[in-house]
Amino acid sequence: MILLIYNNMNMELIFLFFADYPILGNEKSLPLYLQNMGQQHCQDHLIRPEGYHYDQILYCTKGSGTLVFNGKSTPIPPDTAIFIPAGIPHEYYPEEDIWDIHWIVPCGYAAKDILAQFGLTELKTFHLSDTKMLEHIFRKMHNALRTDSIFGNYKASGYLYDFLMEVYRLIAYKDPATAVSSALMKALDYINYNYSSPITMDELCSVSGVTKQHLCLLFRKKLSMRPMEYIAKRRIQEAKALLTGTDKSIEQIAEETGFCSESYFCKLFKRYEGMTPSAFRHIK
Numbered sequence: 001m002i003l004l005i006y007n008n009m010n011m012e013l014i015f016l017f018f019a020d021y022p023i024l025g026n027e028k029s030l031p032l033y034l035q036n037m038g039q040q041h042c043q044d045h046l047i048r049p050e051g052y053h054y055d056q057i058l059y060c061t062k063g064s065g066t067l068v069f070n071g072k073s074t075p076i077p078p079d080t081a082i083f084i085p086a087g088i089p090h091e092y093y094p095e096e097d098i099w100d101i102h103w104i105v106p107c108g109y110a111a112k113d114i115l116a117q118f119g120l121t122e123l124k125t126f127h128l129s130d131t132k133m134l135e136h137i138f139r140k141m142h143n144a145l146r147t148d149s150i151f152g153n154y155k156a157s158g159y160l161y162d163f164l165m166e167v168y169r170l171i172a173y174k175d176p177a178t179a180v181s182s183a184l185m186k187a188l189d190y191i192n193y194n195y196s197s198p199i200t201m202d203e204l205c206s207v208s209g210v211t212k213q214h215l216c217l218l219f220r221k222k223l224s225m226r227p228m229e230y231i232a233k234r235r236i237q238e239a240k241a242l243l244t245g246t247d248k249s250i251e252q253i254a255e256e257t258g259f260c261s262e263s264y265f266c267k268l269f270k271r272y273e274g275m276t277p278s279a280f281r282h283i284k
Contacts, residue, residue, distance in 0.1 A: 029244055031110030031237055032164075033157040037141055043101040045093035051086060054105045055115060057167065058082045059128060061135070063099035067092045069123055079128045081167065083120045090123070102138055106160055114161075117223060118168040128170050137163045154245035158238070165192060183208040184218040187227065195234045196258045201227060232268050235259060239269065243281040250277050 027033040035054055043065060059081040067074045067082060068091045076082065076092065076099075084090055106115070115121065128134065137159055144155035169185050187208040191199060201212050204227055208215055219227050235257040242253045254265035269277050 027153045027157060027244075028108075030108050030154075030157055030241060032106060032108040032114060032161055033153070034141060034145075034160045035105040035107040037102075037104045037138070037145075037156075039100070039102045039138075041098065041100050043092070043094055043099045045091070047091040049089050051088045051090065052084065053086055054107060055086050055111070055120075056084050056103055056105050057120075057164075058084070058101055058103040059131065059134070061100045061102065061131060063094060063096040065092055065094045065096075065099040065101075067125065074125055076125065079131055080125055081128050081170075082123075082125050083115075084123050085121070088123050104138070104141070104160070104163065106164065108157075114164060118164060119171060120167075126171055130170070133166050134163065134170070137166060151245050154241050158241060161237075162192065165189065183210045183215065184222055187215060187218075188230075191227075191231055191234055195231060195238065196256060198258070198260075199231055231258075233272060236269055236272055239265070239277065240273075240280065243277055253277070 041062075060076050060078055062078055064075060064077045067076050069088070075095075082092075141156040141159045141163065144152045144159065146152070148155060165185075165188065169189070187204045190204060190207045201215075205212055205215055210218070216226060219225060219230060223230060225233070239253050239257045239259075242248055242256065246253075248256070250266070251262045254262045257265070259265035259268070266276055269275075269280070273280060
């Protein structure tokens with residue numbers, strides 16, 4: 001649903017509200033998918049005494065408001081994000097006529113683990129030093145849902161991972177306590193934008209600026225896996241979206257997701273998913 005209200009005198013946008021609630025089907029088999037998203041230009045007073053039934057991420061671009069949690073009030077000025085776990089009582093309200101709030105709701109069987117790896121396990125607010133890329137990805141998710149009724153949900157779910165990576169990048173570079181993760185973030189960014197091509201440890205060390213030993217240590221500490229294992233799982237994640245969302249052949253999907261051969265793709269897929277790509281494709 002999209003609602004726009006303009007000033008009749010100068011056509012200035014004074015109110016905007018949209019909420020996307022995708023009709024979900026096979027997307028629910030993905031490790032990460034978008035449950036809903038939206039934006040409200042003039043966010044109203046919202047009280048949730050029993051919390052919301054999903055984890056959610058909100059961020060403010062204009063105006064200011066207040067978040068109330070556990071009897072404590074926290075100001076929410078522009079360039080501030082909020083992570084609110086499912087089932088946590090809270091309320092928030094505007095302090096000005098305009099309080100522009102964006103929100104996303106990530107779901108999927110891997111969503112909790114991914115959020116936990118990014119340090120998002122309990123209610124917290126954090127400053128966003130630069131929201132340009134976040135806004136760009138947010139618009140891509142919205143446009144995918146709005147313009148493609150067949151594959152839009154799958155496209156939006158792919159962009160959702162980029163959105164969460166960007167949130168984590170902004171947290172990691174702002175918080176000195178997580179500065180050690182900046183090398184890991186550079187490696188993860190590189191993998192997520194280049195997984196369809198061959199990736200070597202030398203490349204990852206070059207972009208992250210650390211040695212192989214140190215990079216492997218960071219992966220084990222933060223993600224409980226080796227870099228090459230993460231690459232394989234990232235490729236399989238994309239392959240699963242293509243298997244359930246397209247009619248492409250197994251060979252095409254293997255090639256598009258960076259595997260050197262169809263047989264190697266099938267071998268790794270069965271190792272991690274417990275079934276062949278063909279069997280996964282036919283799960284209802």
